[in-house]
Amino acid sequence: MEESIFQPYLATKSIFRMDREILRPSYIPDKLPHREDHIEQLAQILAQALKGERPSNVLIFGKTGTGKTAVVKYIENEFRKADAARMVHYLYMNCEIVDTPYGVLQGIGNRFIENFNQRIPFTGLSTDRVYNLLVEKLDEEKRVVIIVLDEIDKIVLKNGDDILYQLLKINDDLSRARVSLIGISNDLKFTEYLDPRVRSRLSDEKMVFPPYNAEELRDILTERARLAFDNGAAPEAALSLIAALAAQEHGDARRALDLLRVSAELAERNGDDRIAEEHVQRAKNKIELDTVIEAVKSLPTQSKLILLGILLNEEVGNTKLTTGEVYTTYRELCRRTGISPLTQRRVTDLISELDMLGLVHARVRSFGRGGRTKEIQASVPLLDVKKVLEKDELLAEVRGYRLKVQTTLI
DNA sequence: TGTCCACTGGAAGGGAGGGCTT
DNA sequence: AAGCCCTCCCTTCCAGTGGACA
Numbered sequence: 367m368e369e370s371i372f373q374p375y376l377a378t379k380s381i382f383r384m385d386r387e388i389l390r391p392s393y394i395p396d397k398l399p400h401r402e403d404h405i406e407q408l409a410q411i412l413a414q415a416l417k418g419e420r421p422s423n424v425l426i427f428g429k430t431g432t433g434k435t436a437v438v439k440y441i442e443n444e445f446r447k448a449d450a451a452r453m454v455h456y457l458y459m460n461c462e463i464v465d466t467p468y469g470v471l472q473g474i475g476n477r478f479i480e481n482f483n484q485r486i487p488f489t490g491l492s493t494d495r496v497y498n499l500l501v502e503k504l505d506e507e508k509r510v511v512i513i514v515l516d517e518i519d520k521i522v523l524k525n526g527d528d529i530l531y532q533l534l535k536i537n538d539d540l541s542r543a544r545v546s547l548i549g550i551s552n553d554l555k556f557t558e559y560l561d562p563r564v565r566s567r568l569s570d571e572k573m574v575f576p577p578y579n580a581e582e583l584r585d586i587l588t589e590r591a592r593l594a595f596d597n598g599a600a601p602e603a604a605l606s607l608i609a610a611l612a613a614q615e616h617g618d619a620r621r622a623l624d625l626l627r628v629s630a631e632l633a634e635r636n637g638d639d640r641i642a643e644e645h646v647q648r649a650k651n652k653i654e655l656d657t658v659i660e661a662v663k664s665l666p667t668q669s670k671l672i673l674l675g676i677l678l679n680e681e682v683g684n685t686k687l688t689t690g691e692v693y694t695t696y697r698e699l700c701r702r703t704g705i706s707p708l709t710q711r712r713v714t715d716l717i718s719e720l721d722m723l724g725l726v727h728a729r730v731r732s733f734g735r736g737g738r739t740k741e742i743q744a745s746v747p748l749l750d751v752k753k754v755l756e757k758d759e760l761l762a763e764v765r766g767y768r769l770k771v772q773t774t775l776i
Numbered sequence: 777t778g779t780c781c782a783c784t785g786g787a788a789g790g791g792a793g794g795g796c797t798t
Numbered sequence: 799a800a801g802c803c804c805t806c807c808c809t810t811c812c813a814g815t816g817g818a819c820a
Binding site: 487488489490491492495688689690710711714715718730732733734735736737738739740 | 779780781782783784785793794795796797
Binding site: 466468469488489490491492493495666708709711712715730731732733734735736737738 | 802803804805807808809810811815816817818819820
């Protein structure tokens with residue numbers, strides 16, 4: 367066969383044993399190290415459902431990557447196995463993606479509607495209508511419905527607790543079906559935003575998932591590495607390093623697994639047969655940069671313009687900016703690109719969004735007579751991000767544009 | 777001690793885009 | 799076609815504010 371340019375890459379022997387899905391956070395292994403107790407506790411509560419009774423509502427707390435979602439999905443699989451007759455419906459919903467009351471009701475409802483044409487549309491009906499439709503659908507049969515609301519704090523923060531109130535009292539409107547809720551939150555304080563009645567009904571049972579420490583992370587990595595790699599491809603030293611790095615980042619197991627996967631990919635691409643410390647360090651940098659670049663790419667144009675404005679200032683040595691300065695630069699960029707400018711009020715909000723995404727630092731500071739404003743600073747690598755921004759066709763007019771250096775008088 | 781700057785961030789509301797109901 | 803309803807993105811309006819300075 368003729369040599370193709372792909373040949374060298376195909377020839378390198380993969381250090382992954384089979385598909386690398388095993389290292390993705392979405393993969394649910396048969397064993398979740400250091401979460402056995404939580405699984406058991408949750409199983410005990412939810413087992414009621416198999417007797418046809420409504421289990422208690424559960425609230426689960428824990429930071430990202432502490433295994434909340436994994437445990438909940440694990441239980442879902444167990445229900446699949448145990449409940450052949452499908453009396454128990456277990457449905458998972460992420461409130462960060464579906465973040466409106468309407469969306470949640472619609473999402474739940476559609477799980478019970480097989481006929482595509484009868485599905486609840488994503489807009490158009492009144493929320494009450496959708497609720498009634500949902501009640502009607504659920505009550506068609508005697509069944510127990512367990513609804514998992516992941517990132518439940520997101521929806522409460524945005525829309526208040528009306529939707530939870532509605533879902534909690536849905537059992538009063540049902541005669542045959544029964545509904546239980548499992549809420550998952552990153553934020554321990556989130557119940558403070560709830561109406562006391564909602565709070566007490568929602569948290570019949572509470573569970574807290576503590577962050578993993580380095581040792582526990584190493585166990586998790588070892589377990590996964592055993593499945594994913596051939597012997598020796600992931601030496602203990604490498605796993606320990608990854609565990610240590612991830613433990614520094616608040617014990618996030620998802621981070622640890624990502625780091626392992628990317629380290630392995632880098633080792634493989636390099637033609638090495640095992641993961642070395644160097645691969646781990648490079649993987650760490652790569653992940654950090656990739657995350658930022660992805661976030662920047664998916665920004666709406668207006669936010670890109672604002673971010674570019676902040677970076678252009680940084681380029682000329684102006685690192686700490688006020689809202690006013692950012693807005694002035696932004697207006698200039700709008701003028702040059704022909705994009706119609708937003709009001710300063712809106713731009714403040716967009717700056718706050720950039721802050722939440724971790725792309726800039728913005729904190730409110732008072733300069734006395736100089737007024738009270740945000741102090742804004744980019745927190746992304748200037749050159750890499752600028753390159754990404756300038757790829758946007760809408761920003762073509764300002765490619766290579768530089769700000770004039772301020773002549774400081776003093 | 778009070779003033780006053782440059783905003784902040786809440787509230788209300790408009791209107792576009794989507795889609796059902798009658 | 800007219801009348802609703804929902805969400806998203808945005809504008810307008812504005813009371814409120816931390817702290818350097820007079």
